[in-house]
Amino acid sequence: MWALDTASESNYYAAIAVSMSQSPSNFFFGAFDPAGTVTLDKIPGSFWIPALFVAVFGYSTWVIVLPNALAAIGTVLLVAFTGRRLFSPTAGLIAGAVAATTPIFIAVSRSNQPETFFVLCLALTAWAAARALTTPRLRWIILSGLFIALAFQTYMLEAWALWPALGVAYLFTAQPLWRKIWHLAAAGSISLFASLWWIILVSLIPASDRPYIGSTLSNNPWEMVFGYNGLGRFSATADSSDYLSFTPPFSGDASVFRLFNEQLAGQIAWLLPAAVLSIVILWMLRFPRAVTVFLGLWLLVFGAMFSAVAGMHQFYTAALAVPVALSVGLAFGLARRRGVLWPQISLVSVAAVTAVLVSFWYPGYSTVVSWVQALIAVGVIVLLIAERTLTSFPRLAVTAAAAVALVLTPTVWSAVTIAHPSNTNPVAGGVSDSPSMGGLGTGAGGQNAQGTPPGSASGQSGAPGQGGVPGGVSGQGAGPAQGGADGALGQGAGPAGTGATSAAFVEFLEQNQGDADYLVATFGAQAASSIILATDGGSVLPIGGFNGNDAVPSLDEFIAMVDDGAVRFVMSSSAAGGQAASTGSSTSAEIRAWVEVNCETTDAAGTAIYDCAP
Structure with a gap:
């Protein structure tokens, strides 16, 4: 929330919040214009809270962006409390620190893009799933499914990508197989209905009595959700004869290594290798299997989805902040409490090496900071070894130093992001406000909104009027x-x-x-x-x-x-x-x-x- 009045807003989404605040009909349908002619191009769940804020406080950039900032704060707290409940305060604090310093999550939380509410719903799902997977009860798996349905109201089909991880993980809980299947069937059915209720209601209302459903050929909410925002996003072309679609051109081509390309590495990749290593550590140290499977499959499914989609904004990857944070926090906290040295050294080392390698994409301040992080990591490793021989060693100080060695570079990227807002395509690391494709400005990191070096063919900077x-x-x-x-x-x-x-x-x-x-x-x-x-x-x-x-x-x-x-x-x-x-x-x-x-x-x-x- 620091200097939130200097944040940058998307005029398109701000206008939606203003229009939705004008009448109950506009509010329910997600009308783009005050007269309720046409809706926005998605389910309006992410805009109901901003619309209420506008209705109460009036329109301003501060009011439009504030709900996202609050959602980000709520996400960090939920991640921290979930990590603490699953294992220890150390696990929770490190998990919360990782979430709070994920650069692309900070960037989008200081805009009015709907992604932040989706990430908040994912954090709510993780919190409920922690109960469902450790003390399996029907009510907790149902609540987890309801939070997935709530996430569906904010970002549609992407929310359902969490169900494979939750469903498979629940099968690892200690209870009879028939009960697990019954619980999953009940929770899945309730989650499905809670996801689709808005689409069902809108489809039953005559077209003459509601706004036109935006970005559809048939004025149909099913097409909008499952065509334009579903199959269309995985199409190799921008248009289809079956549905309207658009593939945002901001994250490079689809590939196995997309999350580490020049456009995305500085946004989310800082702790991805450490998160993968964390899943291995949790498995080897026999952390509860259900939780380990849940986090591992969550990372796998979302990582595969972002790698395969035809085109996307960088800020879509903010959804990875929750599983990455919980994985790293739990693995380090587990190794710390059990006194196992190699996982602690490995996590700190992998994070430092990743920071140095990623910084090569972005010459400037990030290179200096990443090498400082590497030096801190070396010092932390020495301290971790030394504390095993010295009984009076300040363990809390070592843990704090290790946390710094994990998140220093992404923390700096997050801080720089605050000073360089971007309304059209929020990205981290010092990117200037860029009004159009032809005007992708550059900032302290020497990168434009597509992550390409200034002056390259794909990102010539233009002067906004x-x-x-x-x-x-x-x-x-x-x-x-x-x-x-x-x-x-x-x-x-x-x-x-x-x-x-x-x-x-x-x-x-x-x-x-x-x-x-x-x-x-x-x-x-x-x-x-x-x-x-x-x-x-x-x-x-x-x-x-x-x-x-x-x-x-x-x-x-x-x-x-x-x-x-x-x-x-x-x-x-x-x-x-x-x-x-x-x-x-x-x-x-x-x-x-x-x-x-x-x-x-x-x-x-x-x-x-x-x-x-x-």
Whole structure:
């Protein structure tokens, strides 16, 4: 929460929270725009709390980001208490320290991306699973399944990837096989229903009585969850004839070693080798098998998933913070209490070597810090050996020094991240705020938001244009806004200098709205978001939804809106800065062609827009 007012927000997701705070209907469906025309591109679970915060405290960057920061704090505490319950205070404290210093987790927790609530739900699942696997009772495995269902409301199918680890681990608990199968069947059924209730309810409501389901071809919540956000993410191409999809291009190509590539290594890889070693240590030292299997399969399944998905944001990997933290904390705490030397030395050594190797990707401060960590690790190893021969050795001090030797470099990366917020694609290690694909800035780490060296072909830095907006909203843009999953790209409202969200432009819209239902119509939701924020929830019609590909409204519906006086002004693609306006669905193209023929261009405080008044 340090200096949270300097954090950076995604305008797209901020506009959703503002719109959802406007009415119970918007809140339930996750409407993107205040009028409830179209929903966001996922189940709205991650936005219910931010929407409540906006409803109570009003809109500001601090209010929008605060729920994520609180969720991160809750995650760290849950991980620490889970580690303590599973074994010891030492295990809990080290586990909590690892979670609190996972750089990509810190980066995303200082934004309004929905990932942080998903990680919180994973921590809740781990806490309940610790009970279910050590004192197996039906109520605890059911509660674990309910927390997985809660995670499903925040990040959909990715949550179910935890069930294989939990289910197999539960079979290792000490109780009759028939009881274990019965417990899993009951918990799984309840978890399935609790996961799908929102989809079922929305699918039963007539389309005319709810917003259009965003990022779908058929206005169907099942397609949105299992197509666009499911199968589409593992497709090798960005589009499919069966469903709309988008594969964020921020984490390199899918491969076995993806988590250690240049884009991801500095975000999550610092303790991954130590976590794998920890599973081996827990198994060899005969830690309860059920817990060891649970953590091991969790790491394996999520690691395989992130390695295989066609494209993703770096911050997706924040989900690994929980199993990595618990594995390392439990392994070190176990070896410490039992007085087994080799696991302690191995964990500290592997963490230090990993830090040095990863730092080669990022010349600068990270190299210096990683070598300091390596020197500390050498000192800790000497102390670990010495304390075995000296009875009065300060064991607590050695444990604290070992913790530093485990997390020093990721701690520094996390701290630097606080000073370099990124709204569109939160990443760790000193990355500047970057408004678009073409403007991936560089920071202290000398890396851009894709993790590539500055000046390389994939990450040329561009100068963002800043458009001042009332209420502190910044209309950023450095070229065309790109349509992307999770608000990844194109959060800016327009190119530098267009004034598309300037105070004068917003004032023009408000003064000339008259009896129209909408202040203005835009092609795609990205251009609409900053106007919604600048007007504190003013109604904007996002033609084509998130990236302009949704068939909402239809051409006939749009013409009827114009004839009825519900829509008067339409932002052109150049004013909106939205690529979606020129590459969107055929419906969006039809509407744009009709506007160009039937509406007149007018000057709106220096911005050229279309006036469709009769």
